[in-house]
Every structure is written in C-alpha cells, then in structure tokens.
Amino acid sequence: MKFDLSDDQALLRSSTRDFLSSEFSLEKSRGVMEHSKEGFDASEWRRFAEMGYLGLALPARAGGQELGAIELAIVQEEMGRMCVPGPFLDVVLAAAVLAAAGGHDALVRDVVAGKKIVVIARHDAPFAGTAATPLAAHGTRVRGTKYFVPFAAAADALIVTTADGLVLVDGPFDVTPLQTIDLAQRFGDVALDREGARLGPLTLLERVDRLGAVAAAAMMLGLMARSLEMTLEYVQTRQAFARPIGAFQALQHRMADMLLKVESTRSAVYRAAWCLDVDDAEAPLACATAKAYAGDAARLVCGEAIQMHGGIGFTWELDLHLYFKRAKTLEQHYGSTESQLESALAAAGY
Amino acid sequence: MDLQLTPKHLEFRDQLRSWLAANMRRPWREELRDPAATENGLMEFRRAWQKKLYEGGYLGMDWPREWGGRGAGEVEKAIFEEEMARADAPPILNTLGIGLLGPALVHHGSEEQRRRFIPPMLSGDEIWCQGFSEPGAGSDLASLRTSARLDGDVFVLNGQKIWTTFGPWADWIFVLARTDSKDRYGGISFILCKLDTPGVTVRPLRQITGESEFGEVFFEDARVPRANLVGEIGGGWRIAMTVLAYERGAMSLAASVRFGSDLDALAAACKAHGRTSASVREKLARLLVENEVMRANGIRTLANFADGKAPGPESSIEKIYWSEFDKRFRDTALDLLGPGGQLLRTSANARDDVDWAREFLWSRAGTIYSGSSEIQRNIISKRVLNLPQDGR
Numbered sequence: 001m002k003f004d005l006s007d008d009q010a011l012l013r014s015s016t017r018d019f020l021s022s023e024f025s026l027e028k029s030r031g032v033m034e035h036s037k038e039g040f041d042a043s044e045w046r047r048f049a050e051m052g053y054l055g056l057a058l059p060a061r062a063g064g065q066e067l068g069a070i071e072l073a074i075v076q077e078e079m080g081r082m083c084v085p086g087p088f089l090d091v092v093l094a095a096a097v098l099a100a101a102g103g104h105d106a107l108v109r110d111v112v113a114g115k116k117i118v119v120i121a122r123h124d125a126p127f128a129g130t131a132a133t134p135l136a137a138h139g140t141r142v143r144g145t146k147y148f149v150p151f152a153a154a155a156d157a158l159i160v161t162t163a164d165g166l167v168l169v170d171g172p173f174d175v176t177p178l179q180t181i182d183l184a185q186r187f188g189d190v191a192l193d194r195e196g197a198r199l200g201p202l203t204l205l206e207r208v209d210r211l212g213a214v215a216a217a218a219m220m221l222g223l224m225a226r227s228l229e230m231t232l233e234y235v236q237t238r239q240a241f242a243r244p245i246g247a248f249q250a251l252q253h254r255m256a257d258m259l260l261k262v263e264s265t266r267s268a269v270y271r272a273a274w275c276l277d278v279d280d281a282e283a284p285l286a287c288a289t290a291k292a293y294a295g296d297a298a299r300l301v302c303g304e305a306i307q308m309h310g311g312i313g314f315t316w317e318l319d320l321h322l323y324f325k326r327a328k329t330l331e332q333h334y335g336s337t338e339s340q341l342e343s344a345l346a347a348a349g350y
Numbered sequence: 351m352d353l354q355l356t357p358k359h360l361e362f363r364d365q366l367r368s369w370l371a372a373n374m375r376r377p378w379r380e381e382l383r384d385p386a387a388t389e390n391g392l393m394e395f396r397r398a399w400q401k402k403l404y405e406g407g408y409l410g411m412d413w414p415r416e417w418g419g420r421g422a423g424e425v426e427k428a429i430f431e432e433e434m435a436r437a438d439a440p441p442i443l444n445t446l447g448i449g450l451l452g453p454a455l456v457h458h459g460s461e462e463q464r465r466r467f468i469p470p471m472l473s474g475d476e477i478w479c480q481g482f483s484e485p486g487a488g489s490d491l492a493s494l495r496t497s498a499r500l501d502g503d504v505f506v507l508n509g510q511k512i513w514t515t516f517g518p519w520a521d522w523i524f525v526l527a528r529t530d531s532k533d534r535y536g537g538i539s540f541i542l543c544k545l546d547t548p549g550v551t552v553r554p555l556r557q558i559t560g561e562s563e564f565g566e567v568f569f570e571d572a573r574v575p576r577a578n579l580v581g582e583i584g585g586g587w588r589i590a591m592t593v594l595a596y597e598r599g600a601m602s603l604a605a606s607v608r609f610g611s612d613l614d615a616l617a618a619a620c621k622a623h624g625r626t627s628a629s630v631r632e633k634l635a636r637l638l639v640e641n642e643v644m645r646a647n648g649i650r651t652l653a654n655f656a657d658g659k660a661p662g663p664e665s666s667i668e669k670i671y672w673s674e675f676d677k678r679f680r681d682t683a684l685d686l687l688g689p690g691g692q693l694l695r696t697s698a699n700a701r702d703d704v705d706w707a708r709e710f711l712w713s714r715a716g717t718i719y720s721g722s723s724e725i726q727r728n729i730i731s732k733r734v735l736n737l738p739q740d741g742r
C-alpha cells in the first residue's frame with residue numbers, strides 16, 4: 001500500500017511540469033487567452049500531441065499509451081497549476097468515447113496526432129434545466145442546437161448526445177461564439193441539421209464522465225494549490241502594521257483551512273483515480289465525491305487568495321483571477337456539483 | 351500509488367472480523383439502549399470487553415511483544431480501529447492509558463516501568479487518566495503550574511488538573527508537573543501518580559451531555575516515588591508532544607466508518623418520514639461527500655503508514671477535518687430529524703437507531719480536546735506553512 005506516486009508517475013509529473021513551464025508560461029498563455037480567437041495556439045497544440053499527452057489514457061491500437069486515470073490526473077493537476085488554456089481535457093474525453101465505441105481508429109489516431117479536434121456536445125439548454133426544444137435525432141440525422149460546446153469553433157467533428165444515443169457529426173459547424181468569465185476555455189452554441197454516424201448508446205459516456213469528473217477535479221486541485229502558493233509567497237513579503245501580513249493569526253488560520261481543502265482534495269482526487277484504474281466498486285461514489293468537493297474547495301481557496309491579496313488581487317494584471325474564473329467554470333462542467341451530488345446519493349443508495 | 355491492502359493485512363482484517371463476530375455480545379448502541387444500563391455498569395462492561403480484546407491479542411497492536419503488545423504496526427492498528435467501528439464494537443475502557451501513556455512508555459519509559467505498567471494497562475486492571483490541562487493552562491499548556499518538588503527519593507506534588515477524562519473511574523494519572531519554575535519547556539516533567547495517594551482528591555465534573563466522564567484532580571503535598579518519573583527530569587514536554595501526536599493520529603478512517611453508518615441511518619430515517627425534498631437531499635449529499643473525503647484522507651494516511659511514513663504535523667489536518675465535520679454532521683442530523691432529533695435516549699418516543707441528541711452535544715467536545723481547532727491551525731501555520739510567528 002502506498003499513496004505516493006510510482007517512479008514512472010513521479011517522472012510524468014516532473015517532466016510535465018518542466019514541459020509546461022518552458023512552453024506554457026502564464027505570460028505566453030495570457031496572450032493566447034486574451035487575443036486568440038480559438039482560445040489556444042495551434043502550434044502549441046501540435047507540441048502537446050508530439051509529447052504524447054493526447055493519447056495518454058487510450059489503448060495502443062488507437063495510438064495511445066495505455067496509461068490510466070492517475071496519469072491523466074497528474075497531467076491535469078500540472079495544467080491547473082499553470083492555468084493552461086485549450087481543449088486538452090475535452091479532446092481526451094471525446095477520444096475516449098470514440099475508442100470505447102470502436103470502429104473509428106483512423107479518426108482517433110488523427111486526434112491523438114493533434115490533426116483533428118473532436119469534442120462532446122451535450123448541453124440542450126443554455127441554462128441548467130430542461131430544454132424548451134431538445135435536440136432531435138431522426139435516425140442519424142440530428143436537428144437542433146447544442147449549447148456550451150467546448151472549443152466548438154475549432155472542432156472538426158462533434159460527438160452529439162441525443163435521447164437515442166451518441167451521434168458523430170462532421171464539421172464545419174454553424175457556431176455562435178460565447179463570451180464567458182473564463183478565458184482558458186472557449187464555448188460556442190452550435191446549430192445542427194445534419195446526417196451523422198451512430199456511435200452507440202449513452203452508456204458509453206458512463207466511464208468517460210467519471211474520468212472527466214476526476215480529471216476536472218485534478219485541474220481544480222492544481223488551480224487551488226498554486227493559488228495557495230502564490231498567497232503564501234505574498235503574505236511573507238507584503239508588510240502592514242510593520243510586519244509581514246502572514247504573521248497575523250486572522251490570516252494564518254484561514255490559510256491553514258486552505259491547506260486543509262487542498263490536501264483533502266488531493267486525497268479524494270487520487271483515490272478516485274485509483275478506484276477508476278482498478279475498477280473498484282466504490283469508483284462511482286469516489287468520482288462524484290472528488291468532483292463535488294473539489295468544486296467547493298477550489299472556489300473557496302481561489303477566492304480567499306484574491307481576498308488576502310487585497311486590491312492587487314482584484315486587478316486584471318495579477319494572475320489570480322484566471323485561476324478563480326477557471327475554478328468557477330469547472331464547477332459547472334464535467335458534471336456540475338449539483339449533478340455530482342445526485343450521483344453520490346444514487347451511488348450510496350440514499 | 352496502490353491503495354489496496356496487502357494479502358497479509360487482508361488476512362489480519364478477516365481474522366479480526368471473525369473474532370469480533372464470535373466474541374461480541376451485541377453492538378454498542380444496543381448496550382447503550384438497554385434500559386438496565388447504568389453509567390457504572392457500562393464502565394465495568396467496557397473493562398470486561400477490553401480484557402477480552404487483550405486476551406485475543408488485539409490491544410497494544412504496535413507495541414513490542416515483550417511488553418505485552420502484538421508486535422504489529424500502525425497499519426494493523428488502523429485496520430483494528432476501522433473494524434471496531436464497522437462492527438459498532440463497544441469501546442475499551444482504558445483509552446487514555448493505551449492511547450497515550452502506552453506510546454509514552456514504549457518510547458520514553460524505563461524497562462522496569464514498561465514491565466510494571468503496560469500489562470495491567472492492557473488488561474484493564476489499571477485505568478489511567480491524563481493530567482495535562484489546568485484551570486490556568488489549556489491551549490497554552492506550557493504555562494502549567496502544578497509543581498513537583500524533589501524531596502530525597504520522592505516528588506511532592508501540589509496543584510490542580512482539570513478536564514481530566516476518566517478521572518472519576520481511573521486508578522492512576524499521568525501528570526505533567528513543573529520541576530523548574532524558570533524554564534518554560536525544560537522545567538516540565540512527566541510523572542505517574544496513583545490516585546489513592548494521600549493528598550490526591552478527584553472530583554467529577556458534569557458535562558453538557560449530563561454525564562460526568564471528566565473531572566478535576568487536586569494535589570496537596572502528594573508524595574510520589576521518584577521511580578515514577580518517565581524519562582528525565584525536565585523531559586516532560588517532549589514526551590507530551592509524542593503523546594499528543596499519537597492522540598491525533600490516524601482517526602479519519604474509523605471515524606468515517608462510524609459517521610457513514612450513522613449517515614445511512616439518517617438517510618433511512620428521512621426516507622421513512624417522507625423527508626425527500628431537494629433541500630433535504632442536498633444536505634444528505636453534502637454530508638455524504640464530506641464523509642467520503644474524510645475516508646480518502648484516512649486511506650491516504652493508512653497507505654503512508656504502510657509505506658513506512660510516520661505521521662507529521664499534517665495529522666493536524668485530519669484532527670480539524672473530523673472534529674469540525676462531526677459538528678456539522680450532528681447539527682444537520684438534528685435539523686433533518688425535526689424536534690424528534692432532540693429527544694434524549696431515556697425519553698418516550700426516542701429513536702432507537704442513533705442517540706442523536708447525545709451525539710449532537712458530544713460533537714462540541716472534539717474541536718476542544720486534544721488541541722483545539724485553533725491550536726491545530728497554529729501548528730499548521732507554523733510547522734507546515736512556515737508562516738512568520740508572533741504577529742498575533
């Protein structure tokens with residue numbers, strides 16, 4: 001029994017941290033976030049593919065490395081620490097659906113190679129709740145609108161959820177770009193009226209959704225861990241009343257609580273990832289737990305980081321708002337907190 | 351990363367499960383519910399149960415065999431606590447002796463002290479209480495004033511200890527006493543004192559639950575043999591810190607099992623009473639999630655033990671987590687159960703699943719004893735986050 005990462009996993013963490021800090025400095029990423037239309041840089045995307053990150057958790061026949069949820073969590077945590085923009089998780093999850101459906105190996109290989117972008121289009125309404133006019137599928141023809149499709153403007157194909165199952169639809173698409181609080185993940189509404197290819201039943205999403213929940217929680221772990229680090233650095237140097245503000249117990253105790261949330265999220269995320277990898281019976285509850293807890297924890301920790309920085313924390317210039325916004329967005333996606341709480345109740349039989 | 355118990359540990363767990371099934375008369379909650387149960391009777395019942403566990407080889411799990419322990423490790427100890435919780439086994443009586451003094455003697459005691467005190471501690475023949483807090487020294491424990499003056503081969507004790515858990519039932523007390531009034535930390539010594547020593551008086555204190563599980567202990571020229579000093583004169587603070595690290599140790603796993611079974615009962619009660627609104631379900635779900643996170647923390651600690659890592663100041667995180675969660679959980683339970691949740695065990699119409707009212711009151715203790723939540727946050731600030739000190 002061992003909670004620490006294996007040597008290979010630790011190596012993945014350190015090499016990912018090196019790769020991201022050399023190629024995805026936050027200064028560079030800010031340029032992409034603020035100025036690029038797609039929300040990510042195409043040449044950087046190819047570097048991701050070259051490094052093998054896109055096929056991390058896929059089978060070898062699909063060009064993947066056959067690693068697991070723990071490895072994906074490690075990469076996601078590191079990406080969270082750097083607040084890396086782009087469709088990484090969206091593409092990884094779509095590729096996992098394609099691989100699970102079977103019969104699309106060529107497409108999956110193109111996705112893994114960074115040549116094609118495929119994402120899942122699942123929201124039938126712009127706000128939570130039931131859609132007024134849900135997207136309709138007639139055989140393999142889909143007609144209607146999908147909302148909040150991640151990186152829709154860059155997608156070559158969409159995996160569209162319908163009441164009868166999953167349909168793969170090729171682009172180009174009629175996309176209405178959306179502006180949200182988060183600069184690191186772009187969304188668009190997509191109007192569809194097109195023939196697609198049937199991929200399989202909605203149950204194909206079950207494991208992928210759990211993987212997505214854990215991976216999103218892992219990114220939130222990275223976001224909050226880095227926000228806490230920045231705060232600890234700041235309170236040691238910022239002086240008020242003739243001493244560093246980190247000497248004040250009013251802040252110390254809140255930072256202790258921030259650490260509690262970061263470390264408890266770490267326990268929950270990696271336990272859930274491990275459960276997924278070994279197919280443990282507790283995986284459904286563990287995954288819902290990780291995502292629901294991480295959502296609350298990340299919002300609180302990233303928010304406290306802004307508070308403790310004072311006025312500078314509220315500026316566009318300081319990076320903290322990028323982390324705070326990313327955390328809030330992740331709370332709603334990859335299974336909102338509300339839906340994860342429902343999943344937890346169902347898994348516990350309550 | 352590997353969070354699965356090894357075959358050796360699984361075998362230990364399975365043996366323990368069968369042992370508990372064969373040796374437990376009935377779950378603890380049924381013992382408590384017995385109309386014939388009295389506070390004294392339950393204490394004696396716990397003593398007998400402890401003896402049974404000792405004879406079964408399940409106490410002193412990580413202590414060497416030569417002193418009556420099992421010679422196993424922290425992993426077995428954590429599994430033991432988890433299985434006791436799963437079976438709702440009665441608690442042992444000598445929790446403070448085995449939980450706190452035992453580790454102090456194992457790490458700092460003399461060979462003679464170990465042979466003299468550990469076997470009756472394990473068997474329940476000698477019950478211990480802890481003499482740390484004083485009326486003027488709680489969170490600031492090092493300001494304690496109970497004095498131990500050396501007079502030949504005897505220490506003369508004067509002063510008062512308070513919030514002494516099990517004081518009214520104990521035979522012995524381990525005392526932190528001042529042997530040097532000028533040295534704040536280095537002037538504290540760790541001394542064992544029999545409670546029937548002339549000059550020692552124990553008075554029970556009534557708690558908010560109505561029980562008198564703790565008390566106060568007065569020392570007036572109480573004479574204690576020098577041989578009852580653990581470690582060296584002035585070495586008491588270091589021993590106390592060892593002891594407290596054990597007290598805060600791996601509790602999350604067992605706690606999550608206890609909370610989990612109470613949460614199952616709460617969810618069943620809500621369902622049975624038609625309390626299925628969205629707000630009720632969200633409250634249940636949040637408790638469930640928080641408890642699962644605590645379980646993950648516990649599994650992480652267990653895996654770290656198995657990996658040969660001793661608990662560090664991070665154990666303060668676990669202490670804060672379970673004790674603060676306990677308060678939220680018990681408070682929410684009373685909300686979900688309505689007025690009936692506040693019925694005392696002895697009342698008409700009291701629920702027979704969990705003693706919700708007592709648990710609610712009792713949950714207020716966990717964030718105070720064994721280093722309050724505030725002290726734990728100080729420890730984290732200083733020793734984990736390395737924040738500058740003295741800016742109060």
